[in-house]
Amino acid sequence: MxxxxxxxxxxxxxxxxxxxxxxxxxSLLTPYSPxxxxxxxxxxxxxxxxxxxxxxxxxxxxxxxxxxxxKVLAFFIIVALVDFVASFIxxxxxxxxxxxxxxxxxxxxxxxxxxxxxxxxxxxxxxFTHAALKGCAALFGIILLLAIxxxxxxxxxxxxxxxxxxxxxxxxxxxxxQKITDxxxxxxxxxxxxxxxxxxxxxxxxxxxxxxDVEVPGFEPFLFLGLFxxxxxxxxxxxxxxxxxxxxxx
Amino acid sequence: xxxxxxxxxxxxxxxLQLNENTYKFSNLQLIYLIIGSPLLSIFxxxxxxxxxxxxxxxxxxxxxxxxxxxxxxLNSEVIIYADHNIxxxxxxxxxxxxxSYAITINCIAAHIFSFMIGIILFIPSxxxxxxxxxxxxxxxxxxxxxxxxxYLLNIFRIVFLLFFNFKGxxxxxxxxxxxxxxxxxxxxxVVIILKNWLPELFISIYYIFCLISQxxxxx
Numbered sequence: 001m002x003x004x005x006x007x008x009x010x011x012x013x014x015x016x017x018x019x020x021x022x023x024x025x026x027s028l029l030t031p032y033s034p035x036x037x038x039x040x041x042x043x044x045x046x047x048x049x050x051x052x053x054x055x056x057x058x059x060x061x062x063x064x065x066x067x068x069x070x071k072v073l074a075f076f077i078i079v080a081l082v083d084f085v086a087s088f089i090x091x092x093x094x095x096x097x098x099x100x101x102x103x104x105x106x107x108x109x110x111x112x113x114x115x116x117x118x119x120x121x122x123x124x125x126x127x128f129t130h131a132a133l134k135g136c137a138a139l140f141g142i143i144l145l146l147a148i149x150x151x152x153x154x155x156x157x158x159x160x161x162x163x164x165x166x167x168x169x170x171x172x173x174x175x176x177x178q179k180i181t182d183x184x185x186x187x188x189x190x191x192x193x194x195x196x197x198x199x200x201x202x203x204x205x206x207x208x209x210x211x212x213d214v215e216v217p218g219f220e221p222f223l224f225l226g227l228f229x230x231x232x233x234x235x236x237x238x239x240x241x242x243x244x245x246x247x248x249x250x
Numbered sequence: 251x252x253x254x255x256x257x258x259x260x261x262x263x264x265x266l267q268l269n270e271n272t273y274k275f276s277n278l279q280l281i282y283l284i285i286g287s288p289l290l291s292i293f294x295x296x297x298x299x300x301x302x303x304x305x306x307x308x309x310x311x312x313x314x315x316x317x318x319x320x321x322x323x324l325n326s327e328v329i330i331y332a333d334h335n336i337x338x339x340x341x342x343x344x345x346x347x348x349x350s351y352a353i354t355i356n357c358i359a360a361h362i363f364s365f366m367i368g369i370i371l372f373i374p375s376x377x378x379x380x381x382x383x384x385x386x387x388x389x390x391x392x393x394x395x396x397x398x399x400x401y402l403l404n405i406f407r408i409v410f411l412l413f414f415n416f417k418g419x420x421x422x423x424x425x426x427x428x429x430x431x432x433x434x435x436x437x438x439x440v441v442i443i444l445k446n447w448l449p450e451l452f453i454s455i456y457y458i459f460c461l462i463s464q465x466x467x468x469x
Binding site: 223224225227228231232235236239240242243244245 | 264265266267268269361362365429430433434436437438440441445451452453455456459460
């Protein structure tokens with residue numbers, strides 16, 4: 001190596017000092033450093049190199065450090081466990097209060113989305129505990145929201161019955177109370193029932209019309225397509241974070 | 251002159267770079283993907299329903315019966331009808347329930363096959379990084395492996411479904427349980443294969459979004 005030559009940090013070949021860019025790889029020439037950015041990145045990406053792991057992280061188990069094979073395995077174990085738990089619940093005589101597959105599909109889909117979301121959070125490299133907490137918080141929020149909506153409706157629905165169960169000392173008052181509670185009860189019953197019947201009928205008919213030709217049993221197409229679309233969206237989002245966009249103008 | 255103009259127009263198109271590969275798609279290919287693949291999927295699905303494809307139902311039923319007898323020794327038989335409007339039936343003797351199962355169009359996963367073939371055939375090729383030959387080879391590889399994989403997965407799903415039903419687990423219950431598992435495994439399998447061998451599918455969808463957003467910002 002003569003005095004008018006330098007080592008390129010990128011390709012490690014000798015190139016003339018007077019040049020701004022490397023003659024071999026075309027990268028910008030900077031003073032040579034044995035710990036160039038490329039080398040440091042290579043070292044960090046080596047999972048078996050414990051030297052590059054910060055001292056506070058050594059000995060700490062982190063899910064994101066696992067190889068993809070273990071993540072996939074963990075995913076299948078979770079899915080299989082959920083499936084087996086559901087199977088055993090059914091075997092012991094519990095049946096969902098459903099007579100259509102629609103709600104079953106929605107339930108499975110939501111459950112699966114939560115699992116995929118958590119697994120994906122690990123794969124994306126975010127902190128698993130935070131992601132899990134966020135997922136659980138979201139789930140808790142949904143349950144809370146449903147409770148806020150459903151409990152008042154239930155209370156209103158059951159209130160006339162509760163009022164009607166009170167005993168009055170006078171038979172005339174009792175009869176009057178009964179009539180009032182019956183009237184409220186009937187009105188509310190009719191009102192709520194008609195709303196739900198209307199919504200239910202609309203959903204049912206639109207659902208049946210949309211897929212009249214498809215038999216529900218089989219290699220469930222909607223679940224498959226739903227999963228395919230969700231996973232594709234995740235992949236596209238990952239590309240969105242890493243892809244470079246440019247317009248080449250000649 | 252016109253050729254040069256076209257070349258200039260093509261060169262000025264949006265380019266996406268991912269892992270040292272450059273992707274650039276033509277409008278026509280993207281339109282084919284959006285419109286062509288659903289149409290082709292529907293066409294394949296209805297094509298599979300034609301009586302001339304009765305052999306697929308026969309083949310699936312015979313293979314299911316073969317595996318049932320091989321693994322579980324159930325002495326199952328396949329009943330094939332001369333009238334091709336009636337699907338083949340797998341009959342299992344000494345069954346606690348009915349013991350006969352018709353193999354219908356949904357049992358052979360026709361939806362999934364038609365969807366996959368429709369999508370894979372219309373995936374656009376990038377004209378920058380890869381040669382046409384390598385792209386076609388990757389396409390054929392993806393198509394073969396995904397179709398064979400899903401076919402086998404479906405066969406074993408039905409084999410286990412019939413076996414567990416024979417063991418006394420209610421059909422509806424075991425059917426739901428296995429469809430969940432098989433759909434999850436199947437979808438993951440196809441997505442992983444596509445991501446590794448034909449990432450052009452996801453990149454082209456992203457490319458469409460980029461083109462639309464660029465047009466909107468230009469306006």
